[in-house]
Amino acid sequence: MLLDTPLVGADSPPVDLAAKVARLNVQMRHHSAHDVLRAAVEAVPSLALVSSFGAESVALLHVASQVKKDLSILFIDTQMLFAETLAYQRAVAIKLGLTRIRVIRAADTAMHDPDGRLHQRDTDACCHLRKTAPLQKALAGYDGWITGRKRFQSGTRAALPHFEVEAPGGDIQPRIKVNPLAFWAAQDVTDYITENRLPRHPLVAQGYPSIGCAPCTSRVAPGEDHRSGRWRDQPKDECGIHFVDGKMVRTGERP
Numbered sequence: 001m002l003l004d005t006p007l008v009g010a011d012s013p014p015v016d017l018a019a020k021v022a023r024l025n026v027q028m029r030h031h032s033a034h035d036v037l038r039a040a041v042e043a044v045p046s047l048a049l050v051s052s053f054g055a056e057s058v059a060l061l062h063v064a065s066q067v068k069k070d071l072s073i074l075f076i077d078t079q080m081l082f083a084e085t086l087a088y089q090r091a092v093a094i095k096l097g098l099t100r101i102r103v104i105r106a107a108d109t110a111m112h113d114p115d116g117r118l119h120q121r122d123t124d125a126c127c128h129l130r131k132t133a134p135l136q137k138a139l140a141g142y143d144g145w146i147t148g149r150k151r152f153q154s155g156t157r158a159a160l161p162h163f164e165v166e167a168p169g170g171d172i173q174p175r176i177k178v179n180p181l182a183f184w185a186a187q188d189v190t191d192y193i194t195e196n197r198l199p200r201h202p203l204v205a206q207g208y209p210s211i212g213c214a215p216c217t218s219r220v221a222p223g224e225d226h227r228s229g230r231w232r233d234q235p236k237d238e239c240g241i242h243f244v245d246g247k248m249v250r251t252g253e254r255p
Helices: 017-028 033-043 057-067 083-096 123-139 186-195
Strands: 046-052 072-077 101-104 144-146 165-167 175-178
Touching: 017 033, 033 057, 033 144, 033 175, 046 057, 046 123, 057 083, 057 101, 057 186, 072 123, 083 123
Parallel strands: 046 072, 046 144, 072 101, 144 175
Antiparallel strands: 165 175
């Protein structure tokens, strides 16, 4: 047992999530991603892993398959993904034996984006419609969620801990966010995928080290930042599904 008391539970009294998360971060600071994920599964009664099935996603999905094969996995299909991503999602699920993948889609795209060009007029609005809103609805039934974010990926992630309290505000209750790969470097991801003989997203070899929706993702030249192909030439490097201090992170600066 990695934790001396549960984080949340039917038999537990109300607890201070911030204090519990701080303790978890101290306990797991030097532990492996597998240990961090095991601690999260023990500590949070209802937990889901959110995956884009993008360039690096297979590493965390493999860790999850070893820790808890039937972990709930949420895959957001924005209906603007690369065809390669959709095929890769199906192939990885079979390869790793993932049995509880739930595909999330926005229900009102025809109303709010009838011509499919909202991303050309307002990328934030498009991300909210196709990713943030459907994900927040899907997460309503969970006490916490797991992400594949890493410190090296962008400025907004430079101080990322293993565990966070996410407090979106409004009617959304605070929940735990878990980042098992927070301290991994880019080479760690590459080495893990290679050592475990995991399938790579087919677009990685074509110059896409970070993969999102097709209209807003471009190739990255040698020497460019890892995520420079996402929303290129715009002051934005996050889609908006992550919150810091109750605000959605959408740009390269912390709100």
